[in-house]
Amino acid sequence: MKTIFYTLITLCIATASFVHAKDIPPIEHFSKHQQFHDIVLSPNGKHIAAVITNDSGKRAVVIMDRSNNETKSTLSWTGNEMPLDVTWLNNERVGVKVGIKKGALDRPFGTGEVVAMNIDGSKKEIIFGYRKKLGRSERSTRAQMYITDIRHDDPKHITILTVPASGKGHARLQRLNIYNGKLKKIAKSPTKGGSLLADHNGQARFATGSTSEDGVNLSHLYYRKDTDSDWFKLETYDPDDGSMRPLAFTKDNKSVYVLSDVDTETKGVYLLNLATQKRTPVVTHDLVDVEDLDFGTKRNLYAAHFEPDYSRVKVLDDTHPIGRWYPAFIKSFSGSKVRITSSTLDMNEITIKVTSDKDPGTFYLFNTVNQKLEVLMQAKPWLEKEMLASTEAFKFKSRDGKEIWGYLTLPKNKEANLPMIVLPHGGPHGPRDYWTYDDDAQFLATRGYAVLKVNFRGSGGYGREFQRSGYRQWGGDIMNDITDATHWAIGQGIADKERICIYGASFGGYASLMSVIKEPDLYKCALGYVGVYDMDVLHNTGDVSQRESGRNYLDRVIGHDSAELEAYSPARHVKKIKADLFIVHGEKDIRAHYDHALLLKDKLDEANIPYQWMTKPKEAHGFYNEKNRAELYEKMEKFFDKNIGH
Numbered sequence: 001m002k003t004i005f006y007t008l009i010t011l012c013i014a015t016a017s018f019v020h021a022k023d024i025p026p027i028e029h030f031s032k033h034q035q036f037h038d039i040v041l042s043p044n045g046k047h048i049a050a051v052i053t054n055d056s057g058k059r060a061v062v063i064m065d066r067s068n069n070e071t072k073s074t075l076s077w078t079g080n081e082m083p084l085d086v087t088w089l090n091n092e093r094v095g096v097k098v099g100i101k102k103g104a105l106d107r108p109f110g111t112g113e114v115v116a117m118n119i120d121g122s123k124k125e126i127i128f129g130y131r132k133k134l135g136r137s138e139r140s141t142r143a144q145m146y147i148t149d150i151r152h153d154d155p156k157h158i159t160i161l162t163v164p165a166s167g168k169g170h171a172r173l174q175r176l177n178i179y180n181g182k183l184k185k186i187a188k189s190p191t192k193g194g195s196l197l198a199d200h201n202g203q204a205r206f207a208t209g210s211t212s213e214d215g216v217n218l219s220h221l222y223y224r225k226d227t228d229s230d231w232f233k234l235e236t237y238d239p240d241d242g243s244m245r246p247l248a249f250t251k252d253n254k255s256v257y258v259l260s261d262v263d264t265e266t267k268g269v270y271l272l273n274l275a276t277q278k279r280t281p282v283v284t285h286d287l288v289d290v291e292d293l294d295f296g297t298k299r300n301l302y303a304a305h306f307e308p309d310y311s312r313v314k315v316l317d318d319t320h321p322i323g324r325w326y327p328a329f330i331k332s333f334s335g336s337k338v339r340i341t342s343s344t345l346d347m348n349e350i351t352i353k354v355t356s357d358k359d360p361g362t363f364y365l366f367n368t369v370n371q372k373l374e375v376l377m378q379a380k381p382w383l384e385k386e387m388l389a390s391t392e393a394f395k396f397k398s399r400d401g402k403e404i405w406g407y408l409t410l411p412k413n414k415e416a417n418l419p420m421i422v423l424p425h426g427g428p429h430g431p432r433d434y435w436t437y438d439d440d441a442q443f444l445a446t447r448g449y450a451v452l453k454v455n456f457r458g459s460g461g462y463g464r465e466f467q468r469s470g471y472r473q474w475g476g477d478i479m480n481d482i483t484d485a486t487h488w489a490i491g492q493g494i495a496d497k498e499r500i501c502i503y504g505a506s507f508g509g510y511a512s513l514m515s516v517i518k519e520p521d522l523y524k525c526a527l528g529y530v531g532v533y534d535m536d537v538l539h540n541t542g543d544v545s546q547r548e549s550g551r552n553y554l555d556r557v558i559g560h561d562s563a564e565l566e567a568y569s570p571a572r573h574v575k576k577i578k579a580d581l582f583i584v585h586g587e588k589d590i591r592a593h594y595d596h597a598l599l600l601k602d603k604l605d606e607a608n609i610p611y612q613w614m615t616k617p618k619e620a621h622g623f624y625n626e627k628n629r630a631e632l633y634e635k636m637e638k639f640f641d642k643n644i645g646h
Contacts, residue, residue, distance in 0.1 A: 024447070025387050025388070027443070027633045027634055028630060029382055030442065030629075035380065038353075039341060039342070040342040041342045042344075044091045044345065046067065047066060047072070047119055048376075049062070051083055051085075054074075054076060057625070058082065060075060060083070061075040061096055063119050073117065073118075073121030074121070075096060075121070080100045081100055082098075082100070083097070087150075089178045090152065090155040093116055093178055093179075095115070095147070096117075097110055097145070098113040098129070101624075102588070102590070102620040103591065104623055104629070105530065105591075105621045110144050111129060111130075112130065113131060116178055125179070127176065127177075127181035128160070129142075132181050142164065142165040143169070145163075150297060157175050157177055158175075158176050159175060160173070161174075163193070163195060164192075170189045170192055171189040171196050172196070173198060186198075186204070187203075190207055190209075190222050191208075191222060192209055193209045194207060194219075195207070198299075200249055203226060205224055205226070206246040206256065207223075208222070212552055217549050218237065219236070220236050221233070221235045221243075221246075241464070242263070242464060244259070245258060247259055247301055248299050248300055250271070251300070254273070257270070257271060257282065257316075258271075259290065261289070261463070263279075265465045266285060266288060266462070266463040267289035268289075269281075269301075269304050270282055283304040283306070285308060287462065287463075288306050288461050288463070289460075290304045291306060291307070292339075294339075296322070301316055301317070302316055302317040302322060302326075303316060303326055307461070309435065310393060321343075321368070322340055322343060325350065326338075329352060333354050336356040336359070337354065340352060340353075349366065350366045351363060351365055351376065352366060357389075357437060358383075360379040360380050360437040361437075362378050363378070388412075389442060389445035389451075391438075391441065392407065393407055393435060394407070394488075396484070396485065398480060404457070405462075406452065407435060408494070409442070409453075410451075410494070411446070411448050416493045418496060419448065419449050419450070420499065421450070421452070421502070422452045422486055422500065423440060423444075423503055424456070424502070424504040424511040425453065425507070428459060428511075429459075429471070433453040443633055447640070447641075447645075448645070452489050454485040456478045457469040457470045457473065457478060458478050471556060474507075474514070474568050475518070478511070479511065479518050486500060500523055501524055501640055502516065504531070505530050506529075506532065506591065509532065509533075510570065512526040513526060513531060513533060513577075514570045516581075517570055517576045517577060521578070523579050525581070525582070525639065525640065526579050526580075527639065528581070528600075529584045529622075530585050530589050530591075531592055531597075533569065533596040533599060534571045534599050535568055537593060542591055571600045574600070574607050577609055580610075580639075582611065583601065583614070584614045585614075587617045589619070589620050589621045591621040612635070612639065614635060
């Protein structure tokens with residue numbers, strides 16, 4: 001049977017034919033999906049579960065025998081379904097959470113279903129979810145499921161947390177039989193929505209919930225001393241004004257780690273003493289939030305990640321076997337991001353994922369006994385790092401004095417007077433740009449363009465005040481930050497002021513069109529990809545406006561002031577555009593609904609403004625099909641070359 005390792009070798013060989021005579025990576029290097037997404041060791045270390053991209057361009061799970069590197073079984077899906085993550089439930093059985101991803105730019109969302117199967121592919125069953133085979137006393141369940149405890153002394157059962165998908169039911173801790181899917185309730189949340197957190201004795205002692213009241217999304221925090229005590233409400237928060245989320249109990253169950261920004265603008269990890277209610281800071285940063293956390297198999301927290309400029313890791317528990325090794329991993333891979341992805345039960349073997357600006361992911365296996373490190377897999381083995389561009393962090397002050405951070409990717413051996421593409425991110429509230437590998441940035445940089453990314457106000461990760469400062473400023477201060485970043489690059493001698501274009505997706509598509517409207521003489525061209533172009537359309541179409549929480553969010557971030565909505569809608573101001581335009585959209589997009597592109601098209605036609613148009617009938621929020629992605633990159637290259645190329 002063909003092995004994954006053999007496939008990896010053949011991929012490396014095959015892609016050698018892609019290389020251009022000019023040593024410029026071909027389009028296929030950037031349009032192809034990465035081949036490997038995740039790997040997980042079995043508890044005894046005898047097998048590996050890997051999430052891969054199969055020959056059909058879909059994600060699948062393969063189980064490999066490490067003794068002979070042979071693929072034992074494969075689990076795949078059709079349509080938009082895909083594996084979200086893989087967990088070894090015991091030494092012979094894996095559980096896979098099922099998700100749906102409709103567009104390349106969409107975050108996949110879970111269906112709530114979990115499929116389990118043995119190593120050889122036998123006994124494949126939906127053990128949780130609405131399509132699970134039901135007994136007489138059971139009813140269909142639409143809920144998200146999270147594994148909270150795997151007890152290897154009871155290989156048939158795990159502890160799970162279930163949260164109703166509607167947000168209107170109660171979260172539950174339950175024991176789940178991993179072979180037949182039978183459930184036994186352990187605890188029920190006192191409030192609807194939210195979650196539960198159990199201590200190391202398995203007792204549920206914290207609960208969170210959420211409600212929408214008077215157009216505001218509120219979060220609630222409950223606590224009880226033990227299972228014999230009543231729940232009582234500790235706090236109610238407007239998340240925009242700070243909140244506190246329990247993460248994990250300490251080993252003695254006397255304190256709990258919490259993620260909080262109640263008393264500060266940024267989210268940090270604190271230790272909450274349950275007897276005194278005193279919070280002690282553990283990991284905090286004045287500029288950015290703590291965003292990623294590392295947990296052990298017993299829900300013990302041992303590391304926290306944050307990124308003011310480049311990746312930082314703080315080890316919280318250096319007594320944990322992995323925590324002890326983390327500093328050595330960080331030192332060994334200096335200049336890269338390091339994450340632990342799995343380990344054997346005895347901690348003798350650990351898998352590590354290393355990423356950087358030139359590497360979308362290399363997976364390593366580390367043996368803690370003999371301290372041997374070896375490469376297992378690469379996300380995109382065809383990439384040649386020496387052909388790629390470096391990305392550096394920068395900061396500047398906007399016109400009103402606010403400090404703004406961003407990332408600059410420059411072509412190899414070129415630093416000054418460059419044609420530049422401004423690349424605003426999506427969101428805009430919540431997402432941010434990071435120091436990481438980016439297909440778009442690398443594709444453009446290898447074609448000779450400087451690429452400027454800016455974390456304008458409203459971006460997530462920089463604290464509550466910074467995010468709030470972008471509310472109802474989509475066409476105002478946010479655009480000013482993008483403009484000021486562009487002028488900063490010109491002032492630094494990096495960008496040629498006569499050769500600048502702007503390109504973005506989702507909100508980035510909005511920013512591209514709005515920027516050439518507000519600054520018609522600054523940009524020579526704009527590419528809007530699956531963009532938002534009208535505030536009324538945003539309020540009335542698409543999946544965000546279909547949910548009460550989504551409508552509350554839109555009310556807060558863009559408002560209902562008719563003059564403001566008119567002023568901040570690019571489709572309503574196309575007569576101001578001087579730049580060359582390229583509009584790209586998926587006809588099945590429901591995030592930035594296809595109606596945005598159609599309205600913009602109508603307005604451009606009415607104003608007799610020329611533009612290039614590209615749509616795909618089967619694509620949604622971002623092109624997923626590799627052929628469509630390659631076509632977009634090809635047309636993008638020609639578009640930018642015509643306007644600002646050599």
